[in-house]
């Protein structure tokens with residue numbers, strides 16, 4: 001039976017239609033003054049407040065019944081022990097096993113893979129420590145000062161996001177990221193670097209991604225302007241991270257410079273593997289392991305906490321309520337800390353590449369909504385950009401506000417006076433975060449009496465009733481970042497279980513890759529254009 005025909009789904013639909021869906025958040029809060037305690041969960045250094053959603057105990061009970069009906073606990077067990085949950089590719093999705101060395105003993109395949117994970121982490125540690133100590137030298141004998149990660153999607157966004165978030169930690173080498181196929185980033189960056197002291201990391205799970213390989217070829221050409229002995233070039237200036245040692249070798253990367261991961265690590269779930277190499281370069285292996293520990297804390301919570309107290313389960317179910325029963329089709333990710341600048345892009349890939357599907361595990365088209373459109377920006381900047389739509393547009397949007405409670409990094413910067421002004425800025429960020437979620441929730445009711453007269457105009461009307469979650473992290477650290485990302489991974493899985501879709505494949509991106517190859521052949525080799533549509537033909541003719 002399709003899930004939207006099931007009794008649990010139908011019961012929720014009836015609840016929504018009974019007036020629950022249209023009840024204003026202001027009324028929910030008036031009726032239940034203890035909502036903050038009732039609808040919040042804390043795990044170690046992470047606190048989730050989900051009270052600003054249009055839910056009550058009856059809605060939550062209905063959602064938990066839906067989760068039980070869908071076999072949520074069994075699916076979680078299947079995921080973390082290494083069962084084949086990615087059925088279209090016949091693979092497990094064992095990203096949590098990468099965090100397993102840090103926690104309680106794993107079971108199933110998750111336990112069996114621990115020795116190979118350990119062995120790759122040990123190899124990675126040796127290379128990381130050598131580079132950080134200044135002992136990895138370029139062709140002329142000078143220590144490496146700049147490391148360029150060449151990768152795209154999951155082989156770029158995780159390390160980019162985390163190294164930016166943990167920027168306060170001083171890395172002994174400068175880190176750079178290039179991803180885009182058009183060559184702008186590579187060209188701009190290479191103009192500022194020195195061949196003698198630059199090391200490239202080719203990060204690609206498949207080692208076939210043209211975006212990455214074309215940037216890598218450009219990097220190789222640039223090195224060859226200065227280095228004639230290609231053996232030296234490959235051994236001293238390239239490291240490869242991939243599941244394909246054969247392809248790395250073919251490209252010229254020697255075995256000792258290869259870091260491996262496995263098919264059972266999805267690209268967008270891979271920053272916990274050797275794909276996290278730049279993270280380890282930035283914060284050291286100790287910091288890298290702290291990130292894994294944080295994720296492991298969330299894994300254990302996800303695997304063992306009762307569904308009603310399980311943070312990823314609750315977050316996923318509340319999203320399902322918003323999407324499928326309140327008809328909200330967009331989600332904003334709003335971090336109130338500029339160190340989390342790349343977090344929205346990271347979650348865009350994680351969530352939309354996972355759940356942007358319309359066919360269920362049986363291959364049937366689903367007759368209900370799945371993944372919403374997700375986007376975001378550093379909150380205080382977005383307030384001066386797209387928040388207008390959140391407050392007064394015609395779209396219902398749900399939001400996740402994310403902010404650290406303390407800025408322990410500020411203390412290290414400077415003297416007391418400057419700290420005071422920075423601390424003030426942090427409190428301003430927190431105040432803005434809380435003010436925005438409050439106004440989105442209450443609308444006009446948030447306007448204080450003293451200002452009511454000046455807001456007496458249809459243009460100054462705030463409908464409110466926009467739901468949101470607020471996630472507080474004690475501080476922004478490798479550990480809390482690990483917890484946060486693992487939370488979103490698991491909540492994405494929870495949603496996929498309800499929607500009966502496979503979140504671990506990405507067939508949607510494959511056709512575009514193939515067609516781009518064919519199009520490139522015509523563009524570069526003057527092949528006939530007749531097989532293309534009129535618009536594409538005209539565009540190609542203009543270029544030619």
Ligand code: F6P
Nearest residue numbers: 153154155204205206209267509
């Ligand atoms: O195009 C999407 C994708 O397949 C992502 O899933 C993946 O993270 C990215 O490409 C990069 O792939 P690879 O690591 O194999 O180069």
